[in-house]
Amino acid sequence: MHGYANPARFLKVARPLTAWFGWGGALLIAVGMIAGLFLTPPDYLQGESVRIMYVHVPAAWLGMGGWTGIAIASLMQLVWRHPLSGVAARAIAVPGALFTALCLITGSIWGRPTWGTWWEWDGRMTSMLVLLFLYFGYVALANASEEKGSVSRVTAIFGLVGAINIPIINRSVVWWNSLHQGPSITLKGSTIDSSILWPLGLTTLGFSLLFGAIVLMRMRASLAEIRVEARLKRMAEA
Amino acid sequence: MKAKHQRLTLGIIALIAIIGAGLLAMSALKDQAAYFYSPSDAKKAGVPTGQAIRLGGMVTGGSIVHEPDGVTIRFVVHDNSESVPVRFKGIVPDLFKENSGVVAEGSFAADGTFVADNILAKHDERYMPPQLEGEMHKTGKVE
Numbered sequence: 001m002h003g004y005a006n007p008a009r010f011l012k013v014a015r016p017l018t019a020w021f022g023w024g025g026a027l028l029i030a031v032g033m034i035a036g037l038f039l040t041p042p043d044y045l046q047g048e049s050v051r052i053m054y055v056h057v058p059a060a061w062l063g064m065g066g067w068t069g070i071a072i073a074s075l076m077q078l079v080w081r082h083p084l085s086g087v088a089a090r091a092i093a094v095p096g097a098l099f100t101a102l103c104l105i106t107g108s109i110w111g112r113p114t115w116g117t118w119w120e121w122d123g124r125m126t127s128m129l130v131l132l133f134l135y136f137g138y139v140a141l142a143n144a145s146e147e148k149g150s151v152s153r154v155t156a157i158f159g160l161v162g163a164i165n166i167p168i169i170n171r172s173v174v175w176w177n178s179l180h181q182g183p184s185i186t187l188k189g190s191t192i193d194s195s196i197l198w199p200l201g202l203t204t205l206g207f208s209l210l211f212g213a214i215v216l217m218r219m220r221a222s223l224a225e226i227r228v229e230a231r232l233k234r235m236a237e238a
Numbered sequence: 239m240k241a242k243h244q245r246l247t248l249g250i251i252a253l254i255a256i257i258g259a260g261l262l263a264m265s266a267l268k269d270q271a272a273y274f275y276s277p278s279d280a281k282k283a284g285v286p287t288g289q290a291i292r293l294g295g296m297v298t299g300g301s302i303v304h305e306p307d308g309v310t311i312r313f314v315v316h317d318n319s320e321s322v323p324v325r326f327k328g329i330v331p332d333l334f335k336e337n338s339g340v341v342a343e344g345s346f347a348a349d350g351t352f353v354a355d356n357i358l359a360k361h362d363e364r365y366m367p368p369q370l371e372g373e374m375h376k377t378g379k380v381e
Contacts, residue, residue: 044366046333113332115360116331116359123272175268176271177279179358181361181363182363193366195367196365
């Protein structure tokens with residue numbers, strides 16, 4: 001990993017990877033969405049509203065995956081002092097918050113016709129809302145950091161501590177009686193019929209690639225900002 | 239090198255402490271954080287008459303009865319070991335049906351009937367196209 005501590009080497013890989021992730025993700029999302037909206041059958045109970053799942057599930061996965069990434073980057077920053085870890089964590093925070101919000105919004109829209117309510121304070125929904133607030137706190141702390149383009153140690157510690165919410169979100173429907181249904185896709189298989197399930201894989205992979213592209217773009221922008229600052233400083237001194 | 243190992247040890251200890259604290263808090267929250275009582279939970283906890291709670295479980299097959307006034311229904315909620323009769327006046331969600339999950343908000347009346355003032359349908363984790371609907375979803379599992 002320390003081979004990529006050198007920003008020049010990182011940028012050499014990140015530049016083409018951004019394009020591959022971005023276009024690959026867009027293509028997969030497009031195919032998955034067309035399939036999910038027009039090719040799959042409706043659910044026997046939910047009817048057409050089952051199709052919200054093709055956005056809701058990837059959004060939930062990326063909201064939680066995003067914070068897992070922040071936690072790993074925070075650990076790398078605190079222990080190994082990897083110079084790019086702060087830049088990466090900072091780049092993940094905003095898209096992570098966006099997908100968490102998207103998950104909450106799509107869930108609410110699905111909940112109204114299915115459950116008969118826009119919002120209920122059950123374990124899954126509450127812990128997911130807490131995740132959104134954690135993201136807001138992280139972004140605020142990152143913006144308050146003195147480090148240019150990176151984040152302060154306090155921010156990294158917050159990123160690590162906040163990770164405790166991730167297993168809670170994951171287990172919330174198992175530990176507690178909740179309105180949200182239990183996990184459909186487990187190691188033992190899926191309780192979603194394969195005729196409904198297959199576009200979900202496409203959109204999940206597609207949104208994940210898009211997320212990766214956004215993070216790489218944001219990291220490159222941060223690194224460029226650091227270089228501009230450094231150059232301006234040198235020019236001022238000259 | 240030494241400083242790095244020190245930070246790693248410190249980091250691991252901190253992580254274990256955080257996870258430990260989280261698990262402790264979760265086990266303490268176990269009862270409070272539950273979104274609803276199952277009929278067994280309600281019996282075990284001895285929920286007093288008139289206290290507002292949520293009752294969740296499966297709607298017993300064939301138990302939905304419409305009262306003559308047209309807006310009141312009666313049905314039975316069960317969790318495979320206990321069952322509670324429920325009375326509700328109002329409009330139920332589309333997905334409210336027999337052998338399906340339900341969460342009722344309300345309180346117990348003196349005669350042991352649960353008087354609901356709001357009904358939510360609980361969807362389970364099974365998704366399938368309409369032509370497959372048959373015996374598959376009638377297993378009546380309570381989550």
